[in-house]
Amino acid sequence: MTTSSGTTPIDDLLRGSIDHCVKCTICETQCPVSNVTPLFPGPKYAGPQAERYRVADEASVEWSVDYCSGCGICSQSCPQGVKIAEVNAQARNKLKKQKGYPLRDRIITRPTWLGRAGTPVAPLANLTIDFKPIRILGEKLLGVHRDAAAPEFAGHRFSSWFKKHPSPPTGRKIVYFHGCGTEYYEPWEGQKVVQILEHNGFEVVVPKQDCCGLPLQSSGLFDDARKVVLRLARALVPYVRDDPNTLIVGNATSCTLMLKREAREILSLEGDPDLKLVSERTYDICELLLELHDRGELKTDFQPVNERIFYHAPCQQQGHFIGKPALDLFALIPGLQVTEGNARCCGIAGTYGLKVEKYDIAQAVGADLFGQVRGSGATEVACDSETCRWQITHATGHRSVHPIDYLHRAYGL
Amino acid sequence: MRGALNYDAVVIGAGTAGLVAGTRLAEGGARVCVVAKGIGSTHLAPATIDVLGYAPDRVASPSGVMPEFISRHPDHPYAALGVDAVAEAARWIQSRVESGPLAGYRYFGDLDRNYLLPTAVGALRPSALVPETMAAGDSADLERVCVVGTRTLRDFHAALCAANLSKLGIQARSVEADIEVDKADQNSLGLARRFDDPAWRAAFAGRLALKLQADERVGLPAVLGIRDPHGAWSDLEHRLGRRVFEIPTLPPSVPGMRLYEILRASLRAAGGRLVLGAEVVSSERDGSRVTSVATHSAGHDTRYAAPWFVLAAGGFNSGAIELDSHWVTHDRVLGLPLRGLPAEGEPRFIGDYLAEQPMSRVGVAVDAELRAEGAENVLVAGAALPGAVPWREGSGEGIALASGSRAAEFVLARAGAPAGAAA
Numbered sequence: 001m002t003t004s005s006g007t008t009p010i011d012d013l014l015r016g017s018i019d020h021c022v023k024c025t026i027c028e029t030q031c032p033v034s035n036v037t038p039l040f041p042g043p044k045y046a047g048p049q050a051e052r053y054r055v056a057d058e059a060s061v062e063w064s065v066d067y068c069s070g071c072g073i074c075s076q077s078c079p080q081g082v083k084i085a086e087v088n089a090q091a092r093n094k095l096k097k098q099k100g101y102p103l104r105d106r107i108i109t110r111p112t113w114l115g116r117a118g119t120p121v122a123p124l125a126n127l128t129i130d131f132k133p134i135r136i137l138g139e140k141l142l143g144v145h146r147d148a149a150a151p152e153f154a155g156h157r158f159s160s161w162f163k164k165h166p167s168p169p170t171g172r173k174i175v176y177f178h179g180c181g182t183e184y185y186e187p188w189e190g191q192k193v194v195q196i197l198e199h200n201g202f203e204v205v206v207p208k209q210d211c212c213g214l215p216l217q218s219s220g221l222f223d224d225a226r227k228v229v230l231r232l233a234r235a236l237v238p239y240v241r242d243d244p245n246t247l248i249v250g251n252a253t254s255c256t257l258m259l260k261r262e263a264r265e266i267l268s269l270e271g272d273p274d275l276k277l278v279s280e281r282t283y284d285i286c287e288l289l290l291e292l293h294d295r296g297e298l299k300t301d302f303q304p305v306n307e308r309i310f311y312h313a314p315c316q317q318q319g320h321f322i323g324k325p326a327l328d329l330f331a332l333i334p335g336l337q338v339t340e341g342n343a344r345c346c347g348i349a350g351t352y353g354l355k356v357e358k359y360d361i362a363q364a365v366g367a368d369l370f371g372q373v374r375g376s377g378a379t380e381v382a383c384d385s386e387t388c389r390w391q392i393t394h395a396t397g398h399r400s401v402h403p404i405d406y407l408h409r410a411y412g413l
Numbered sequence: 414m415r416g417a418l419n420y421d422a423v424v425i426g427a428g429t430a431g432l433v434a435g436t437r438l439a440e441g442g443a444r445v446c447v448v449a450k451g452i453g454s455t456h457l458a459p460a461t462i463d464v465l466g467y468a469p470d471r472v473a474s475p476s477g478v479m480p481e482f483i484s485r486h487p488d489h490p491y492a493a494l495g496v497d498a499v500a501e502a503a504r505w506i507q508s509r510v511e512s513g514p515l516a517g518y519r520y521f522g523d524l525d526r527n528y529l530l531p532t533a534v535g536a537l538r539p540s541a542l543v544p545e546t547m548a549a550g551d552s553a554d555l556e557r558v559c560v561v562g563t564r565t566l567r568d569f570h571a572a573l574c575a576a577n578l579s580k581l582g583i584q585a586r587s588v589e590a591d592i593e594v595d596k597a598d599q600n601s602l603g604l605a606r607r608f609d610d611p612a613w614r615a616a617f618a619g620r621l622a623l624k625l626q627a628d629e630r631v632g633l634p635a636v637l638g639i640r641d642p643h644g645a646w647s648d649l650e651h652r653l654g655r656r657v658f659e660i661p662t663l664p665p666s667v668p669g670m671r672l673y674e675i676l677r678a679s680l681r682a683a684g685g686r687l688v689l690g691a692e693v694v695s696s697e698r699d700g701s702r703v704t705s706v707a708t709h710s711a712g713h714d715t716r717y718a719a720p721w722f723v724l725a726a727g728g729f730n731s732g733a734i735e736l737d738s739h740w741v742t743h744d745r746v747l748g749l750p751l752r753g754l755p756a757e758g759e760p761r762f763i764g765d766y767l768a769e770q771p772m773s774r775v776g777v778a779v780d781a782e783l784r785a786e787g788a789e790n791v792l793v794a795g796a797a798l799p800g801a802v803p804w805r806e807g808s809g810e811g812i813a814l815a816s817g818s819r820a821a822e823f824v825l826a827r828a829g830a831p832a833g834a835a836a
Contacts, residue, residue: 079451260712
């Protein structure tokens with residue numbers, strides 16, 4: 001459905017929210033990017049203020065919004081409910097359409113392509129990733145910064161493992177959305193998710209699935225992002241449509257947020273019934289486990305994990321508006337000592353920190369977090385998003401894992 | 414399969430009142446969750462603890478004036494709270510500042526005497542408790558002052574501040590400090606991060622010292638550090654060899670961000686949860702009790718159930734109470750009855766903008782124990798309370814601290830007992 005001006009009702013709701021901006025500047029105090037670089041003047045300036053000068057059928061007059069990393073902290077902190085990040089994402093899309101998309105943005109936003117190409121030749125591909133001359137060439141030709149954190153291919157896929165490990169039927173089904181990071185780079189995280197869910201009596205179902213489209217969306221390639229996320233929604237929806245009790249759970253927190261909200265709002269897909277149903281049924285893994293615990297349904301046969309860790313809740317996890325359930329789960333594990341960081345962002349913001357023109361900004365954004373990690377005395381870092389983990393490990397040398405790693409250890413699975 | 418998260422108490426709002434209520438509940442052993450639509454008033458206010466500044470004449474001693482003030486305003490929150498509760502809450506916040514994450518940072522003062530501190534436009538404003546970094550601005554012994562501007566910081570005009578202070582009999586002049594910043598440092602938070610850096614601070618002090626005259630105190634915009642304000646302020650006093658004080662800026666408020674971080678850390682340290690971005694969108698009731706609230710979260714709402722709720726979502730300013738386009742006034746959070754509304758047919762607004770407006774005392778209707786009328790397990794705290802005009806009275810923080818504390822005390826005293834039994 002579109003209105004006479006060519007916009008959809010959700011677009012009008014987002015844009016209408018800017019009228020609630022009282023210019024209080026709270027978002028400007030929270031923005032990790034504008035606090036380290038003059039290239040982005042801040043969410044209030046680029047959003048509610050500049051939006052007045054953006055007219056649907058006229059060229060963009062404001063270019064700085066390309067430097068917004070899309071972390072979404074502005075929208076979370078706004079006391080008036082202004083959809084600052086969402087409005088800015090749409091402005092970025094318009095700008096990109098006008099300027100054209102670099103080849104780089106078409107490649108690094110396709111984790112499924114990269115994963116399929118890299119997995120069979122993982123040793124060679126991983127050598128390439130670590131090989132400086134090739135990285136320099138990649139920077140010159142493509143604009144991917146030579147020093148940016150890049151994950152290594154695991155060499156085997158999560159879905160291949162799962163095919164050989166059918167979940168014991170319990171009649172209590174749950175759909176696992178593993179995302180590309182688990183599929184190609186960290187299949188062991190997915191194995192842990194499955195084992196934890198099975199330990200708690202679930203029969204895990206893993207539909208054939210691809211990327212959620214978030215990298216495309218955050219780089220402003222909205223048309224491609226819509227195709228990709230709707231394909232995923234069509235793949236997941238048959239598993240939840242007929243059973244109101246079946247949920248979808250994911251460990252890639254930015255990808256579950258894409259399914260839950262960002263695709264509906266930023267990509268203007270509110271009207272798609274499949275996506276809406278998938279969105280309503282999707283849970284972050286820690287969100288789900290904490291709810292189970294609250295109902296007395298989570299097994300708590302935890303062994304001590306005598307580890308001192310640092311926890312960073314990534315921006316996209318905070319965007320679920322569910323607080324920090326990982327911290328409440330950690331509190332159930334005997335022996336686990338947790339330092340909660342209060343830095344805002346690691347800087348990577350998906351693919352933002354890979355880009356040559358944004359790498360230095362991303363490192364400056366992350367500096368506060370990296371300092372807190374180094375100063376914490378922790379041996380490991382827990383963080384819900386894979387790209388943030390790679391960034392943190394790359395910058396600090398500290399091993400970083402998903403929060404469920406500690407539950408898995410405590411269960412002794 | 415979906416249910417609710419269960420707590421002993423759920424607090425709605427993350428301003429001063431909500432964070433104080435949440436922290437004190439958690440410190441008392443309750444499982445507590447603070448849910449809020451966004452960050453609250455802390456980032457906008459100067460972070461002084463204003464207890465009673467005008468009644469209606471300027472107040473020199475809040476504790477001295479409050480008994481008479483209460484007798485004249487029986488519907489004011491202070492009438493229900495009493496002077497002792499406000500004093501206790503003030504001592505509590507002082508102790509949390511001292512034990513908080515900002516090493517060495519303290520609040521000075523008590524209810525017996527108001528400080529009279531310069532504002533950014535050079536007026537004097539009464540406050541009972543003030544950050545140590547502002548205390549030397551007290552006009553009681555401020556004779557000569559040099560107000561220092563930074564050119565880059567918008568909305569802080571040192572010359573205007575000094576000119577107006579001079580009219581009040583204080584010998585004041587202004588200088589502009591030479592500082593090198595890039596564009597990202599031009600708001601108060603950006604500058605505060607610079608002041609956290611000892612080397613940058615030393616260079617700043619070295620250049621500023623050349624412009625100062627003997628026996629002058631130095632007034633700077635309130636940007637002296639966000640992570641280490643005590644270190645930044647005391648270092649500047651040492652390097653300049655004189656008293657230095659902060660003057661609150663227009664938003665964003667760095668001292669307010671410090672206070673938020675202190676309260677947030679206290680809440681977390683006591684085991685309380687904080688969920689931001691979580692606007693309450695519906696509530697369930699069982700007769701006169703609220704049983705759960707649902708907050709907006711991505712994809713699906715999240716439900717929080719508790720035997721007790723603290724409503725600390727603010728009033729008109731935060732949007733928690735609204736006058737809609739049909740001229741109907743609502744509590745947008747729980748839909749509770751309001752008090753203080755002008756009678757049918759009476760004017761809601763009067764022409765003199767700065768006068769006391771007929772709508773200005775509107776709040777959620779409460780009983781003498783600050784429980785919401787018609788919802789026996791909902792305690793009301795902060796700017797949601799009726800009967801006060803905090804911005805005219807200079808009473809906002811006193812009400813927020815004491816009512817947040819009272820809500821926690823009330824719940825903790827009845828923890829385990831059903832709300833009906835406590836009535």
